[in-house]
Amino acid sequence: MNLIDTHCHLNFQAYKRDADEVIRRALDAQTELIIPSAEQKTSRRALEIADKYDRGVYTAVGLHPVHLQDQEFEEEGRKVKMKGERFDYNFYKKLAESEKTVAIGEVGLDYYYLPDDADKIKQNKQLQQLTLLQQLELAYELNKPAIIHCRPRSAEGSGEAREAHADLVPLLQTFYKNKKRRAAGRGVIHSFFGDCDLAWKYFSLGFLISFTGDITFPPKKNNLPAYQARDELIRKVPSDKFMIETDSPFMAPVPFRGQRNEPARVIEVAKKIAELKNISLDSVAQATTKNAQTLFNLK
Numbered sequence: 332m333n334l335i336d337t338h339c340h341l342n343f344q345a346y347k348r349d350a351d352e353v354i355r356r357a358l359d360a361q362t363e364l365i366i367p368s369a370e371q372k373t374s375r376r377a378l379e380i381a382d383k384y385d386r387g388v389y390t391a392v393g394l395h396p397v398h399l400q401d402q403e404f405e406e407e408g409r410k411v412k413m414k415g416e417r418f419d420y421n422f423y424k425k426l427a428e429s430e431k432t433v434a435i436g437e438v439g440l441d442y443y444y445l446p447d448d449a450d451k452i453k454q455n456k457q458l459q460q461l462t463l464l465q466q467l468e469l470a471y472e473l474n475k476p477a478i479i480h481c482r483p484r485s486a487e488g489s490g491e492a493r494e495a496h497a498d499l500v501p502l503l504q505t506f507y508k509n510k511k512r513r514a515a516g517r518g519v520i521h522s523f524f525g526d527c528d529l530a531w532k533y534f535s536l537g538f539l540i541s542f543t544g545d546i547t548f549p550p551k552k553n554n555l556p557a558y559q560a561r562d563e564l565i566r567k568v569p570s571d572k573f574m575i576e577t578d579s580p581f582m583a584p585v586p587f588r589g590q591r592n593e594p595a596r597v598i599e600v601a602k603k604i605a606e607l608k609n610i611s612l613d614s615v616a617q618a619t620t621k622n623a624q625t626l627f628n629l630k
């Protein structure tokens with residue numbers, strides 16, 4: 332059974348010492364992987380790692396929206412500190428032209444970590460949207476898909492929480508309106524949390540969605556309907572429209588919750604999907620692997 336972890340950040344500090352051992356464990360478990368980046372430093376690092384492997388290890392390069400401003404925050408107990416960066420088309424184009432680079436990413440909108448005052452929020456959102464458009468342009472120019480991150484400001488899937496999607500959907504509609512190339516294979520909305528209605532908007536735009544370890548978590552009690560709608564989506568999602576990922580080092584699935592995650596555990600995500608869809612693990616593996624191979628044009 333072959334699996335593909337379509338999203339793991341083995342280029343992050345968390346794997347500074349043992350990225351190669353982590354990759355070895357994944358490849359031994361018949362799991363290939365794609366390493367998306369967050370800014371220039373991790374984009375370079377992703378390629379350094381992937382260049383060591385003949386097959387099975389690929390990258391995506393790009394500027395993540397949280398890297399547009401200087402900031403410091405904690406993500407699942409890990410301190411994250413960053414210096415604001417502006418998108419440099421030529422820098423990323425060069426890395427994106429590598430054979431190992433199978434996508435532009437991760438790019439998108441992050442309304443979770445926004446500045447405090449209203450003026451700054453507006454400016455920051457505009458900058459995020461502009462930067463996303465520039466990177467979609469690069470993806471289109473190189474005919475590679477985009478890996479899109481879309482994180483709302485508050486709790487998953489409810490009312491105001493959907494505001495990041497409420498900006499992303501029209502942005503994508505406008506961007507692709509006058510683009511001639513086929514609608515299929517434009518990219519993926521990674522670590523998707525939403526209902527059927529939202530997912531089908533992305534399908535109609537030529538995007539897939541991918542699920543990560545959070546689908547194994549028990550639902551948050553104060554937001555039960557959103558979790559039920561997400562599970563309903565997993566039951567209904569067509570077999571050619573979704574992929575799996577770990578989002579390592581984050582999102583470690585049950586029973587590894589709270590630990591540093593790694594790509595060999597992507598099988599836990601596949602198992603949960605098989606359970607919800609009431610189909611075999613093998614058919615989830617086959618479908619998701621085929622979808623990743625097609626979208627990312629893997630040999």
Ligand SMILES: [Zn+2]
Pocket residue numbers: 338340367437578
């Ligand atoms: Zn990510």
